[in-house]
Amino acid sequence: MSLTLRELQAAFAAHIVADDRPELIAAVAGDSIPAAARLRVYRHHVFHSLGVALAATFPTVQAVVGEAFFAAMARGFVVATLPVQPVLAEYGAEFPAFIDAHAPARGLPYLGDVARLDWALNIAFHTSLAGRLGAADLAGIAVEQLPSMVLALAPGTVLVRSAYPIDRIWAAAQPGASGDAVDLAAGSVGLLVLRRPDDAGFVALGEGEAAFVAAMAQGQTLEVAAGAAFGADASFDMAGAFARLLGIGALAAMQQ
Amino acid sequence: MPPVAGIGLRAPHLAEITRDRPATGFLEIHAENYLAGSPALLTVERLRADYTFSIHAVGLSLGSADGLDEAHLARVASLVERLQPAHVSDHLSWSVTGGRYLSDLLPLPYTEEALEVVVSNVGRLQEALGRRVLVENPSCYLAFTHSTLSEPEFLSELVRRSGCGLLLDANNLHVTAHNLRLDPGDWLASLPGEAIGEYHLAGHATNDADGRPILIDDHGSRVSDDVWRLFADVVRRFGPRPTLIEWDTDIPPLSVLLEEAARVAHAS
Numbered sequence A: 001m002s003l004t005l006r007e008l009q010a011a012f013a014a015h016i017v018a019d020d021r022p023e024l025i026a027a028v029a030g031d032s033i034p035a036a037a038r039l040r041v042y043r044h045h046v047f048h049s050l051g052v053a054l055a056a057t058f059p060t061v062q063a064v065v066g067e068a069f070f071a072a073m074a075r076g077f078v079v080a081t082l083p084v085q086p087v088l089a090e091y092g093a094e095f096p097a098f099i100d101a102h103a104p105a106r107g108l109p110y111l112g113d114v115a116r117l118d119w120a121l122n123i124a125f126h127t128s129l130a131g132r133l134g135a136a137d138l139a140g141i142a143v144e145q146l147p148s149m150v151l152a153l154a155p156g157t158v159l160v161r162s163a164y165p166i167d168r169i170w171a172a173a174q175p176g177a178s179g180d181a182v183d184l185a186a187g188s189v190g191l192l193v194l195r196r197p198d199d200a201g202f203v204a205l206g207e208g209e210a211a212f213v214a215a216m217a218q219g220q221t222l223e224v225a226a227g228a229a230f231g232a233d234a235s236f237d238m239a240g241a242f243a244r245l246l247g248i249g250a251l252a253a254m255q256q
Numbered sequence B: 001m002p003p004v005a006g007i008g009l010r011a012p013h014l015a016e017i018t019r020d021r022p023a024t025g026f027l028e029i030h031a032e033n034y035l036a037g038s039p040a041l042l043t044v045e046r047l048r049a050d051y052t053f054s055i056h057a058v059g060l061s062l063g064s065a066d067g068l069d070e071a072h073l074a075r076v077a078s079l080v081e082r083l084q085p086a087h088v089s090d091h092l093s094w095s096v097t098g099g100r101y102l103s104d105l106l107p108l109p110y111t112e113e114a115l116e117v118v119v120s121n122v123g124r125l126q127e128a129l130g131r132r133v134l135v136e137n138p139s140c141y142l143a144f145t146h147s148t149l150s151e152p153e154f155l156s157e158l159v160r161r162s163g164c165g166l167l168l169d170a171n172n173l174h175v176t177a178h179n180l181r182l183d184p185g186d187w188l189a190s191l192p193g194e195a196i197g198e199y200h201l202a203g204h205a206t207n208d209a210d211g212r213p214i215l216i217d218d219h220g221s222r223v224s225d226d227v228w229r230l231f232a233d234v235v236r237r238f239g240p241r242p243t244l245i246e247w248d249t250d251i252p253p254l255s256v257l258l259e260e261a262a263r264v265a266h267a268s
Helices: A005-017 A022-027 A035-057 A059-065 A067-080 A095-100 A111-125 A143-148 A166-172 A207-217 A222-232 A238-247 B011-020 B040-047 B070-083 B112-129 B151-162 B170-180 B184-189 B225-238 B254-264
Strands: A158-162 A189-195 A200-205 B005-008 B027-030 B053-056 B087-091 B094-097 B100-106 B134-136 B165-169 B196-201 B205-209 B212-216 B243-245
Touching: A005 A022, A005 A035, A005 B094, A005 B100, A005 B112, A022 A035, A035 A059, A035 A067, A035 A111, A035 B100, A035 B205, A035 B212, A059 A067, A059 A111, A059 A166, A067 A095, A095 A111, A111 A158, A111 A166, A111 A189, A111 A200, A143 A222, A158 A207, A166 A189, A166 A200, A189 A207, A200 A207, A207 A222, A207 A238, A222 A238, B005 B254, B011 B040, B011 B254, B040 B070, B053 B070, B070 B112, B087 B196, B112 B151, B134 B196, B151 B165, B151 B184, B165 B170, B170 B184, B170 B196, B170 B212, B170 B225, B184 B225, B196 B225, B243 B254
Parallel strands: B005 B027, B005 B243, B027 B053, B053 B087, B087 B134, B134 B165, B165 B196, B196 B243
Antiparallel strands: A158 A189, A189 A200, B094 B100, B205 B212
16 A cells, blocks of 8 residues: 555655654655665755755854854754744744753853844844834823833834843854954843844843833833833933834834 | 746845846746745835746645645735736645645655645635646656656646646756656656746756765756756747746856846747
């Protein structure tokens, strides 16, 4: 009995990401070139194309670890987590957590956070610039209304926090960077990743600003967010932080 | 679309094409590169004033026994609605099983069972898009022992039962014919030429498979002389069609793609 199409496709997928499947090899004509060698062409291409997609989405991770290390790590991820749909720019959400648990990367404890930054930049890049709050939108709002207002972060705007200076690691990984070593003891960061007119980028937030944005991201009122910010940094400059967030387009336009 | 030569629109060339608007018959985009809210989609929309577009999908998985992914289909349909391309195409292959996408154009057994699956999936696609689509012959690295139809017989039946058109990729035919020891002339003789809506041309590489050469469809070089000769035979048999130069890896300067496209008119 030959395999049904569904059986054949399940066996093919298993053969590619796991061990050779004898029933699949038996179903492949192997004349001048053995069946297993023919199947290897497909296996190679699946890992290669998904590895290339991951490298495009996580360029800083690849720059930090090098192509060979990255390819091996990507292969492990592909085996564990195939895409669930064909838009490869949306593949890799689970890669940072995979890296956290990836034993060969244990000596690079910041690598998972670098991947989180790459992923956030990827998400921001694929977000429309539309729907951002501007200063003019606030013109008609009375000052006393502000504390009870809830403002959302603009689409694609994400706060990435790390115990490591991943902004400096990112900068050192850019083409043409100085090559100077990054001091990992430089401390923790809160980076606000967002869509800009021509690309995606990030700004480093102070501790108060990061607490303010984190509370807003959780849907808290401006009053509660400000309380969190002052808790994190007694010298938090509320007006300055708000103006800055508005200026970089980090806030979503209000729902009508 | 008239039988002009076009090129694949690839990210490294987007700025140059936007700035210089070089003459070319049409531009083809990969659907899956424009579904994630890519800002490049806005650029493509602006280019529509000056160029005819075609949309080539690589992820619909027309050969999946599980049927089409309706969520993905809806996104492709929305893109087609937005860009109103001259052609929409995907491949005679599968990529999805059990909800997992394998990111390759995987081979089908050419059986009655698989034919019914592909006919059903192409029917669903055409229904969702409200238009006829073109189905492309894939590059094959293997054949299944339980196939009962040849590839052109399978494609002929698919055309007859689903009403789809065909996209004939001369490079894929060359690669498949070499790897599976087929005669491209016999293959072409069994194909319903009137169903062909578009031709593709691309480069391939030669790899080693246990000591034997196997041709790999990598879209990473100029169209080979062998493929130009095969293409000349195709055009003599079926007549000219819109013809695309595809190049996806080691992408060269735009001028190289335009040079290759300029050869198409003189191929036969």
